[in-house]
Amino acid sequence: MDFDPEQLNAFVGKPALHLPTPALVLSKPTIERNTTRLLDDVKKANISFRCHVKTLKCGEVTRLMLGGDGVHKKVVASTLREIRGLLPLAREGIVEEALYGLPCRPSALPELDRLSRDVGIQIMIDHEAHVDMCEEYNSRTGRSEPWSVFIKVDMGSKRAGAPLDSPRLKELVRRAEGSDAVRICGFYCHAGHSYDCKTTDAAASVLHEEVNAAHEAADMMSSQDPVCISFGATPTAHVVSSLSASLPARVNLELHAGNFPANDLQQLSTGSIQPSDLAVRVLAEIVSVYPERNEAIINAGTIALAKETSQFPGYANLVDAPHWNAGRLSQEHGILVCSEEQKEDASKAFKIGQRVFLNVQHACITSANYGWYAVVDEQDVVREIWYPWRGW
Ligand SMILES: Cc1ncc(COP(=O)(O)O)c(C=O)c1O
Numbered sequence: 001m002d003f004d005p006e007q008l009n010a011f012v013g014k015p016a017l018h019l020p021t022p023a024l025v026l027s028k029p030t031i032e033r034n035t036t037r038l039l040d041d042v043k044k045a046n047i048s049f050r051c052h053v054k055t056l057k058c059g060e061v062t063r064l065m066l067g068g069d070g071v072h073k074k075v076v077a078s079t080l081r082e083i084r085g086l087l088p089l090a091r092e093g094i095v096e097e098a099l100y101g102l103p104c105r106p107s108a109l110p111e112l113d114r115l116s117r118d119v120g121i122q123i124m125i126d127h128e129a130h131v132d133m134c135e136e137y138n139s140r141t142g143r144s145e146p147w148s149v150f151i152k153v154d155m156g157s158k159r160a161g162a163p164l165d166s167p168r169l170k171e172l173v174r175r176a177e178g179s180d181a182v183r184i185c186g187f188y189c190h191a192g193h194s195y196d197c198k199t200t201d202a203a204a205s206v207l208h209e210e211v212n213a214a215h216e217a218a219d220m221m222s223s224q225d226p227v228c229i230s231f232g233a234t235p236t237a238h239v240v241s242s243l244s245a246s247l248p249a250r251v252n253l254e255l256h257a258g259n260f261p262a263n264d265l266q267q268l269s270t271g272s273i274q275p276s277d278l279a280v281r282v283l284a285e286i287v288s289v290y291p292e293r294n295e296a297i298i299n300a301g302t303i304a305l306a307k308e309t310s311q312f313p314g315y316a317n318l319v320d321a322p323h324w325n326a327g328r329l330s331q332e333h334g335i336l337v338c339s340e341e342q343k344e345d346a347s348k349a350f351k352i353g354q355r356v357f358l359n360v361q362h363a364c365i366t367s368a369n370y371g372w373y374a375v376v377d378e379q380d381v382v383r384e385i386w387y388p389w390r391g392w
Contacts, residue, residue, distance in 0.1 A: 002371040002372070003020065003372070005385065005387075008372055008374075008385045009385065011374065011382045011385075012382050012383060012384065012385065013381065013382065013383075014381065014382055015379075015380055015381055015382070016283060016374055016376045016380045016381070016382055017283070017355050017380070019283055019374050019382065021283050021284050021285045021299055021300070021355065022282055022283060022284045022299060022300040022304040023282070023283045023370075023374050024280065024281075024282055024366070024367060024370040024372075024373050024374065025280070025281045025282070025283055025357070025373070025374045025375075025376055025380075026056070026262075026279055026280055026373045026374070026375050026376065026386070027279045027280075027281075027376055027378075028375050028376065028377065028383065028384070029377065029378050030263075030276070030277065030278070030279035031061060031064060031261045031262070031279045032064060033277070034260055034261050034262075034263060034277055034279060035064045035065055035260070035261050038237060038238070038240075038257065038260045039067050039071070039072075041237075041238075041240050041241050042072075042240065042255055044241060045240050045241060045243050045255070047240070047243070047253040047254060047255055048072065048074070048228075048252060048253070048254045048255070049072045049074070049254065049255050049256075050072070050074040050075060050076050050097075050099065050230060050254055050255070050256040051065035051066060051072065051074075051075055051076070051256070051257065051258060052075070052076045052077070052078070052101070052256055052257060052258025052259075053065075053075050053076070053077050053082050053085075053086065053258065054077065054078045054079075054082065054101075054258050054364055055258045055259050055261065055262050055363055055364045055367065056261065056262055056363075056367055056373070056386075056388065057082055057085065057367070057368070057388040057389045057390075058085070058373070058386050058387065058388045058389065059085065059086075059088060059089055060375075060384075060386050061261055061386075062075065062086065062089060062094075062095070063089065063094060064261065065260075065261060066089075066094060066095070070092075070093060070094045073093075073094065073095055073096040073097065074095075074096065074097040074098075074099070074254070075095055075097070075098050075099070076098075076099040076101040076256055076258075077098055077099070077100060077101060078101050078102060079389075079391075079392045080100070080108060080111055080112070080115075080392065081389050081390070081391050081392050082389050083098045083100065083112075083115055083119070083121075084115070084389070085389030086098055086119065087115075087118050087119065090118050090119035091118070095119060096119065096120055097119070097120040097121075097122060098115070098119050098120065098121055098122070099121075099122040099123070099124065099150060099188075100112060100121065100122070100123050100124065101124055101188075102124060102160065103124050103125060103126050103127065103130065103152060103160050104123040104124060104125060104130055104133070105133075106133050106136075106137070109133070109134075109137045110141075113137075113141070113143060116145075120148070121147075121148070122147075122148040122149065122150055122185060123147055123148070123149055123150070124149070124150050124151075124152050124160070124188060125149045125150070125151060125152065125172070125176070125182070126151065126152040126153075126154075126160055126161050126162045126172070127162070127168075127172065128168070128171065128172055128175045130149075131172075131175050131176055131179050131181065131182055134146075134147045134149075134179070134181040134182050135179060135180075135181040137181070138180075138181045139181075146179075146180060146181055146182050146183040147181060147182050147183070148182075148183055148185045149176060149182045149183065149184055149185065150184075150185060150186045150187065150188040150228075150230065151169075151172060151173065151176065151184060151186075151187050151188065151217065152188050152189075152190075153169065153187055153188065153189050153213055153214055153217045155189050155191065155209060155210060155213035155214075156191070156193055156209070157190065157191060157192040157193045159190070159192055160190075161188075161189075161190075164213050164216060164217060169217060169220065170220050173217070173220040173221055174220075174222075177221060177222060177223060184221065184225075184227065185227070185228055186218075186227055186228030186229060186230050186252075186254070187214040187215075187217040187218045187227065187228070187229055187230070188214070188230040188231075188256075189210045189211075189213050189214045189217075189229075189230070189231045190210075190231075190232070190233055190256070191206045191207075191209070191210045191231070191232075191233050191235075191236055192233060193206070194206040194207075194233045194235040194236045194270070195233070195235055195266055195269075195270065197235050197270050197271075197272075198269070198270065198271055198311075199270075199271050200238070200239050200271060200272055203235045203236050203238065203239045203270060203272060204236075204239040204242040206235070206236050207231070207232075207236040207239055207240065207242065207243065208242075208243075210231040210232070210236060211229065211231050211243070211247075211253070214229040214230065214231055215229055215247060215251065218251060224250055225250065226250045226251075226252060227250060227251060227252070228251075228252045228253075228254050229247070229251055229252070229253055229254065230254040230255075230256050231253075231254070231255065231256070232255040232256040232257045233257060233259075234257045234258065234259040234260045234263075234267055234272075235267065235270040235272055237255055237256075237257035237260060238260070238270075238272035238273065239272065240255055258364070259363060259364060261279060262279050262280045262363035262364070262367070263277045263278050263279055263280070263363065264278065264280060264359070264360050264361060264362055264363040264366075265278075265310045265312045265316075265317070265359055265360065265361045265362075266308065266310040266361055266362050268310075268312070269310040269311040269312060275359075278359055279363075280359075280360060280363040280366065280367065281319055281357045281358060281359060281360075282300055282304060282305060282316065282357070282358045282360055282366065283355060283356075283357055283358075283374075284298040284299055284300035284304065284334070284355070284356055284358060285298060285299050285353060285354065285355050285356070286298055286336075286350045286351065286352055286353065286354045286355075286356065287299050287333070287352065288352060289346050289347055289350050289351070289352065290346065291345075291346060291347045294337075294338060294343075294345065294346045295335050295336060295337055295338075295346055296324075296335075296336040296346050296349070296350040297333055297334070297335055297336070298326070298333065298334050298336060298356065298358075299332065299333055300316075300326070300332075300333070300334050300358065301329045301330045301331050301332045301333045301334050302315075302329045302330065302331055303331055303332060303369050304332070304334075304366075304369060305326055305329060305334060305358065305360055305361075305366055306360065306361065306362055306365040306366045306369070307329055308360075308361035308362035308365055308366075309361055310361050312325070312361070313325050313327070313339065314326045314327045314337070315327075315329050315334065315360075315361060316334070316358040316359060316360050316361060317358065317359050318336070318356050318357070318358060318359075319356075319357040319358065319359055320356075320357065321344070321349065322359070323338055323339040323341070323342035323344065324336045324337070324338055324339075324344070324349070325337060325339070326358065336350070367388065368388075368390075370388070371387070371388070371390060372385050372386065372387055372388075373385070373386045373387075373388065
C-alpha cells in the first residue's frame with residue numbers, strides 16, 4: 001500500500017525537500033500562471049476551448065484548465081477512468097461535454113452510454129466500422145439517441161485518424177451522415193508531430209496546417225449544419241494568437257490542449273516556454289556515488305521518471321545543475337551522468353542522502369506513475385496533496 005492520506009497530510013506545511021522520495025512535486029503558482037496564459041490567448045483568439053485531462057488527471061487541475069469558474073465546459077479524456085473521475089465536476093455544472101479521445105471500441109459503449117446520463121458524451125471515430133458499431137449497439141439496446149461523434153483526421157502524425165487525403169475519409173463522412181446512430185459534431189486534428197518544432201514560427205505553421213486540414217475534412221459534409229473544428233497540442237496552443245483563419249459561420253473553432261499546465265523538457269525543446277514555466281519536478285535522493293566513473297545513482301528510475309527524450313540529454317535533468325542528467329535508467333534507479341562540456345566531480349557534487357529535484361522529459365507519462373502529488377507554493381512549501389485518477 002502507498003502512503004495513506006494521514007501520513008501525507010503530515011507533510012503539509014513542511015518544505016518539499018522533506019517529502020518521502022521519489023515524489024512528484026507540482027508548483028501550484030506555476031500551474032496557475034500557465035493556465036491563465038493559455039486561457040488569455042484563447043480569449044483573445046475568440047475561439048472555444050477543450051482541455052485534455054490526461055496530463056495531471058485530477059479535478060483540481062481540470063477546474064483550473066477550464067477557467068476556474070466554469071468559463072469553458074468541454075474536456076477530452078484518454079481513458080474511461082478519467083471520465084469517471086470528472087463526474088463530480090459534471091454534477092457541479094463545471095464539465096458539460098466529455099469526448100472520449102481514442103477511436104471508440106464496442107466494449108466501451110455500455111459504460112459510455114451509462115456515463116452519458118451524467119455528462120454529455122462524445123466519441124471519436126475514424127473508420128466506417130465505428131458507425132456499424134454504433135448502429136449495432138443502438139439497435140441491440142434500444143438506445144434511440146445518436147452518438148455525438150468527432151471524426152478524427154490524420155494530418156501527418158500517423159497516430160489515430162483517417163488520412164486527410166484518403167478516399168476513405170470522404171466515405172466515412174458520407175456513411176456517418178447517412179446513419180441514424182451517429183451525429184457528426186466535429187472534426188478533430190491533433191498535431192502530435194508539432195513536438196518536433198524547435199521554434200514558435202514552426203509551431204505556428206503546424207497550427208495553420210491543422211486548422212486547414214480539419215476544415216478541409218468538414219467541407220466533405222453535404223449538410224451545412226454547424227460543425228466544430230477541434231485542433232491543437234500544447235506546442236501549437238502556445239502560438240494560438242497567430243491564428244488568422246477566416247472560416248464560414250457554421251464552423252466553430254475549438255482549441256484543445258492538455259500538457260500546458262504542467263510543461264516539461266519536451267515543451268522546453270519546442271522553444272515556446274521558459275524554464276520557469278516547468279511546474280512538475282521529481283524529488284529523488286542520491287543513494288550512492290561512483291568516483292571511478294564520475295557518476296551517482298538516484299532512487300528514481302524508469303517508473304519514477306519515464307524513458308522519454310527530447311533535445312535535452314538524458315531522461316531527466318537536475319533542476320539546479322542541468323549539466324547532470326539521468327543518462328541511464330533501470331526500473332527503480334537512475335544513473336546521473338555529467339555533460340562532456342561541463343565536467344564536474346561527482347564526489348564533490350553529491351553525497352549519499354542528498355535530495356535532488358529533477359525536470360522530466362514528458363510530464364504526462366511521468367505523472368501517471370504517481371498515486372499522489374505534493375502541491376507546493378512559491379516557497380516550495382507543501383500546501384496540498386492531490387490524488388490523480390489512476391488506471392483505465
Ligand atoms: C487526441 C489528443 N488530443 C489532445 C492532446 C493534448 O495534447 P498536448 O498534451 O500536447 O496538449 C493529446 C495528447 O496526447 C491527444 O492525444
